[in-house]
Amino acid sequence: MNQPAATMTAPPGAGPELIGTVELDESTSNGPSRSPWYERLAHHVVTTIRLSLGTVGRSAQLSAEVLRYSVVDLVRLRxxxxxxxxxxxTLLKVTALPALLMAVPLGAEVSVQVGGLMNQVGASSLAGAASGLGVISQGAPMATGLLMSGAAASAVASDLGARTIREEIDAMRVMGIDPVERLVMPRFIAMIFIAPILCIVIIAAGVFAGLTIAVTVNDVVPGSFWQSLGAFATTTDVAFAMLKALAFAALVVLVASLRGLEAKGGPRGVADAVNASVVLSVVCIFITNLVITQLQSMFFPAQIS
Known part of the structure; x- marks a missing residue:
């Protein structure tokens, strides 16, 4: 009871070097000291940037491997x-019907909005050009990309993620089989195949839906609709729409494959990989669409054909 609180006697049987009193440090008694908030914030920012750069690097490496295997196997007929x-x-089954169901309301909505505006300014004869260009230039490629990022990307990420957590990917590497060549490359080529098909389906269904709304609701003559569409829409617009669809397909399959191959943590990891692949694909699609649209506007400005 008379011993000071700031000293502590060594336990019985301790060596001579432990005998004595030990001064209690104030910082030790109050717990470990924390670094200032700005240091923690800077550490978090640096860590996030480093991890992001690492993800970009792995994505670039995966893209290079997929392209290399595609060219080499094509040349060698393998x-x-x-x-x-x-x-x-498989990918066409999960995207074809949703593409058709998405194209009809898309074309109808564009036609309703554009038709009302054209009637107000007395230019209803240009409804076909306005609604058709909207569907061809922006609506169809974006709908194709979002459809692939929602349906196809989730299918690819879930398949590869399930194989990863079951250690099938590691087993393939042990047997000397590259999973990129065996699993990712066929899905990449398949996505490149179905992207133009989906884009054409959405363009056709969207334009015909716009024509139906323009004729039945806005009293536009069908011949005037097709004439204005043919005067303003060019093959360049269709070519850039296909280019966007192909770029979106490549981005979607690469992002989904990377997330699936890096899945970990059991079924929860597969779900996280699917969620991440969908979100990242959508972000990449919007950025890529902005870049390609700006390039098209710079080098191929819209004009009457």
């Missing part, structure tokens, strides 16, 4: 055509 056709049919 493309796994059965796997490519299987993946093409």
């Amino acid at each position: 493309l796994p055509m059965l796997e490519v056709l299987t993946q093409t049919w």
